[in-house]
Amino acid sequence: MRKLSSLAFIVTTAAILSACSSTPVKVAEPAKVEERQIEAKPQPQADTRTVAPVETKSLDPLDDPKGVLANRSVYFDFDSYVVRDDGKPVVENHSAYLAKNKARSILIQGNTDERGGAEYNLALGQKRAEAVRKAMTTLGVSESQVEAVSLGKEKPKASGSNEEAWAQNRRADIVYK
Amino acid sequence: MYTMKKLNQAILTAALALAAAGAHAQMRIEISGVGSNQIPVAVAGFADENIAPQQISAIIKADLERSGAFKLIDAGVITSMNNIDYGTWKAKGADALVVGTVAKSAAGDYEVRYKLFDTVKQSELSQLNVARAPQFTRLTAHNIADDVFLKLTGIRGAFSTRIAYVKEYDKRHYELLVADADGEGEQMALRSNEPIISPSWSPDGTKVAYVSFEQKKPVVYVQNLVNRARTVVANEKGSNSSPVWAQSGNKLAVSLSKDGHTQIYTVNADGSNLKRVSNSAGIDSEANFAPDGSIYFMSDRSGGPQIYRMNADGGEAKRVTFTGNYNISPRVSADGKTLAYISRRDGNYQLYVMDLASGQEQRLSDSTDDQYPSFAPNGKYIMYATQAGGRKSLAVVSVDGRVKQRLTTQAGNIKEPTWGPFMQ
Numbered sequence: 001m002r003k004l005s006s007l008a009f010i011v012t013t014a015a016i017l018s019a020c021s022s023t024p025v026k027v028a029e030p031a032k033v034e035e036r037q038i039e040a041k042p043q044p045q046a047d048t049r050t051v052a053p054v055e056t057k058s059l060d061p062l063d064d065p066k067g068v069l070a071n072r073s074v075y076f077d078f079d080s081y082v083v084r085d086d087g088k089p090v091v092e093n094h095s096a097y098l099a100k101n102k103a104r105s106i107l108i109q110g111n112t113d114e115r116g117g118a119e120y121n122l123a124l125g126q127k128r129a130e131a132v133r134k135a136m137t138t139l140g141v142s143e144s145q146v147e148a149v150s151l152g153k154e155k156p157k158a159s160g161s162n163e164e165a166w167a168q169n170r171r172a173d174i175v176y177k
Numbered sequence: 178m179y180t181m182k183k184l185n186q187a188i189l190t191a192a193l194a195l196a197a198a199g200a201h202a203q204m205r206i207e208i209s210g211v212g213s214n215q216i217p218v219a220v221a222g223f224a225d226e227n228i229a230p231q232q233i234s235a236i237i238k239a240d241l242e243r244s245g246a247f248k249l250i251d252a253g254v255i256t257s258m259n260n261i262d263y264g265t266w267k268a269k270g271a272d273a274l275v276v277g278t279v280a281k282s283a284a285g286d287y288e289v290r291y292k293l294f295d296t297v298k299q300s301e302l303s304q305l306n307v308a309r310a311p312q313f314t315r316l317t318a319h320n321i322a323d324d325v326f327l328k329l330t331g332i333r334g335a336f337s338t339r340i341a342y343v344k345e346y347d348k349r350h351y352e353l354l355v356a357d358a359d360g361e362g363e364q365m366a367l368r369s370n371e372p373i374i375s376p377s378w379s380p381d382g383t384k385v386a387y388v389s390f391e392q393k394k395p396v397v398y399v400q401n402l403v404n405r406a407r408t409v410v411a412n413e414k415g416s417n418s419s420p421v422w423a424q425s426g427n428k429l430a431v432s433l434s435k436d437g438h439t440q441i442y443t444v445n446a447d448g449s450n451l452k453r454v455s456n457s458a459g460i461d462s463e464a465n466f467a468p469d470g471s472i473y474f475m476s477d478r479s480g481g482p483q484i485y486r487m488n489a490d491g492g493e494a495k496r497v498t499f500t501g502n503y504n505i506s507p508r509v510s511a512d513g514k515t516l517a518y519i520s521r522r523d524g525n526y527q528l529y530v531m532d533l534a535s536g537q538e539q540r541l542s543d544s545t546d547d548q549y550p551s552f553a554p555n556g557k558y559i560m561y562a563t564q565a566g567g568r569k570s571l572a573v574v575s576v577d578g579r580v581k582q583r584l585t586t587q588a589g590n591i592k593e594p595t596w597g598p599f600m601q
Contacts, residue, residue: 120505
């Protein structure tokens with residue numbers, strides 16, 4: 001705007017000056033505009049080289065490493081196949097997401113600690129996965145979105161033959177397909 | 178009881194066999210205990226046996242030694258199979274004498290002749306002539322040991338049978354391996370980055386069913402060992418596990434969770450004709466076919482896991498185990514008379530057998546973490562997975578509990594053994 005008004009002023013002034021002259025003036029030859037004058041005045045400028053970033057919100061909250069959906073493990077007590085209170089928010093958050101996103105589906109992988117037979121543990125891990133599956137379907141997740149499976153004692157998260165490791169391995173994991 | 182002499186001899190024999198094979202040491206076998214009534218037998222070195230890839234008489238001796246049924250008497254090398262001086266061998270305490278010769282044929286086969294003599298009756302008990310390609314030398318030796326075992330004990334020998342088991346190198350490297358019953362001649366059938374469990378030999382010995390986790394969930398496969406063909410037998414929604422062959426060889430029982438909890442189904446070997454056979458609100462799994470077609474299985478319908486029996490097509494289940502609150506992994510002997518299983522007592526998981534007629538049970542191991550028992554096809558030995566010093570290994574015990582062997586490897590953990598059938 002500033003440059004435009006300066007130009008208008010100059011043009012107007014020239015026209016007035018030429019009109020005052022007695023000598024016939026060829027209108028076809030207006031006074032030359034000295035554009036140099038415009039850039040002659042340096043102004044204090046802001047820093048134009050530093051880029052200010054803009055972040056859009058992720059479209060999929062699953063991809064948010066700090067979001068509630070980042071927690072995908074539900075832990076169980078010894079010899080128990082009931083979702084504990086500390087696991088309920090995990091189940092609820094993923095259920096809400098799956099209820100909204102019908103195109104997404106998951107595997108629920110049940111796990112056990114290392115003690116006892118492989119096949120019996122596989123069946124016990126299945127009970128943990130089924131407990132999570134049932135909780136999710138009552139929260140509005142479609143059966144077609146969930147598959148409850150078991151890894152038994154074959155894929156321990158924590159190695160070691162102590163209660164600390166065993167507690168880590170009594171677990172169901174939610175795995176998005 | 179453990180005897181140092183036997184142990185040394187076993188290790189020496191194994192070392193000799195390996196040196197002859199020029200192979201990497203695969204398994205080490207430790208033997209403890211002997212049978213109740215050992216038969217003294219002399220096994221002579223076979224004439225010209227050094228021309229063969231393995232020392233045949235050493236393999237025969239190791240087989241007989243491991244069985245616990247024989248007391249071996251040193252016999253040196255006997256070059257002639259005729260004119261046996263029975264009196265000399267009887268004087269040395271041998272009731273029987275094994276002699277043989279080895280020759281190479283023009284076709285490159287090794288012709289092995291063997292004879293078994295009864296020094297008491299002063300007569301020839303048996304003989305065999307076998308000609309095979311060099312890579313089957315071990316098999317020939319095992320065949321001879323089988324024949325000696327049969328002729329002297331009346332029980333078919335299982336030395337020429339094979340075993341399959343899983344070796345876990347680390348959490349990203351699993352192999353399904355096949356070896357001779359003595360752990361030698363190991364061959365890889367499957368390598369995977371994910372766990373493999375529950376292998377089961379087909380009755381004809383050409384296929385193994387197992388559970389693989391390669392699809393992020395347990396899926397049941399049947400693999401043809403000869404031509405590598407793999408068939409998905411059960412991949413229903415949920416978990417698919419615990420395959421076991423029916424005697425017919427065209428049907429398996431599997432455990433599936435497709436109906437919301439683990440139950441037993443039967444399925445054809447090609448994956449067709451899936452039928453649910455167990456029906457409880459609890460876990461039903463680990464089916465095992467008895468020779469009459471009935472199914473022994475594990476169920477926690479009464480609380481803890483116990484062993485039950487039902488008909489081939491399901492129906493009412495009858496409880497079999499009553500002692501202890503954790504009895505799993507039932508396996509029925511080929512004659513249907515003995516049940517092997519794992520029981521947890523005082524926090525230890527140990528191998529037990531039950532005489533099914535009387536219900537009398539006997540503990541066969543004194544370890545703490547036994548798993549996955551498997552009968553030899555002659556019903557006289559049981560192989561199982563065990564643990565000692567943080568390492569998983571295999572163990573073999575005679576059904577009377579008197580003879581024990583432990584098979585360990587240099588690297589990795591070995592588990593989930595399944596004893597293959599008699600083969601032609």
